Amino acid sequence: MTDTGPAGEGEGAPDGLLGWCLVANVARETAHGESALDIQHGTKHFRAGALLWLPPVRWDPGWGRWPAVGRHRGNSRRYVRMIVRAEDLENFRVKGVYSEALVRSLNGYDHDPAAPRTLQNPWTRERAQSWADGQNSDREPLFIEGHPYAHPRITVPNPPPEEIQIDGETLHLAHYGTRGARYSRTPPPVEWTPEP
Incomplete structure (x- = not known):
């Protein structure tokens, strides 16, 4: 534009x-x-x-x-x-x-x-x-927990996947907003549901 x-x-x-x-x-x-x-x-x-x-x-x-x-x-x-x-x-x-x-x-x-x-x-x-x-590319920058800057070589599609593999390590989506996808090494908490 x-x-x-x-x-x-x-x-x-x-x-x-x-x-x-x-x-x-x-x-x-x-x-x-x-x-x-x-x-x-x-x-x-x-x-x-x-x-x-x-x-x-x-x-x-x-x-x-x-x-x-x-x-x-x-x-x-x-x-x-x-x-x-x-x-x-x-x-x-x-x-x-x-x-x-x-x-x-x-x-x-x-x-x-x-x-x-x-x-x-x-x-x-x-x-x-x-x-x-x-x-203005269609791919989202990827941020990894503990690193303040986007990963220089890796982007993810929009919307980002819940989990990704980088260097043999599984990362979990922690936050997704207008500035990209933020991944954490810690899996998300499991939602507790009461048994009937």
């Missing part, structure tokens, strides 16, 4: 397209805590559903993390630049950049005041769309 018009940039936005950017929304549910079973709405800095602009990565912020620009949960008037977990994002797509304030935030330390409408490290529309398509 590609958006082509200026959306939500407020009054005073420049008329012309300044570039393309990969964007995503903060997930409705984000997993935190031990075994990632503490489900929260949004993140500490961004509310659920917040639009985040994702500039191309020029340095490695850590596995499964992205630099992102968005409007902070506490001050929705200004853009802030932060590192976010990729697993906290959903609905990847391409949007046009129309705001000089957004260009300034996307550029970060590389921003040139002499060229305030120039993205220093721009996405091409095709490259951004390719990344968005790759992130």
Whole structure:
């Protein structure tokens, strides 16, 4: 999905397209805590559903993390630049950049005041769309109890199976939500039913 018009940039936005950017929304549910079973709405800095602009990565912020620009949960008037977990994002797509304030935030330390409408490290529309398509796959990420990040090589179908075998070990479905399937080594409790 590609958006082509200026959306939500407020009054005073420049008329012309300044570039393309990969964007995503903060997930409705984000997993935190031990075994990632503490489900929260949004993140500490961004509310659920917040639009985040994702500039191309020029340095490695850590596995499964992205630099992102968005409007902070506490001050929705200004853009802030932060590192976010990729697993906290959903609905990847391409949007046009129309705001000089957004260009300034996307550029970060590389921003040139002499060229305030120039993205220093721009996405091409095709490259951004390719990344968005790759992130919006139909398979669900798999999380294993005790590991805070998704398994890098394994995904499961939607809906996920109750049990899976990984490296000879049986894992049991512990939680399934919008952010993927979470498996535990401990089998689920057996429901007690009274005998007649």
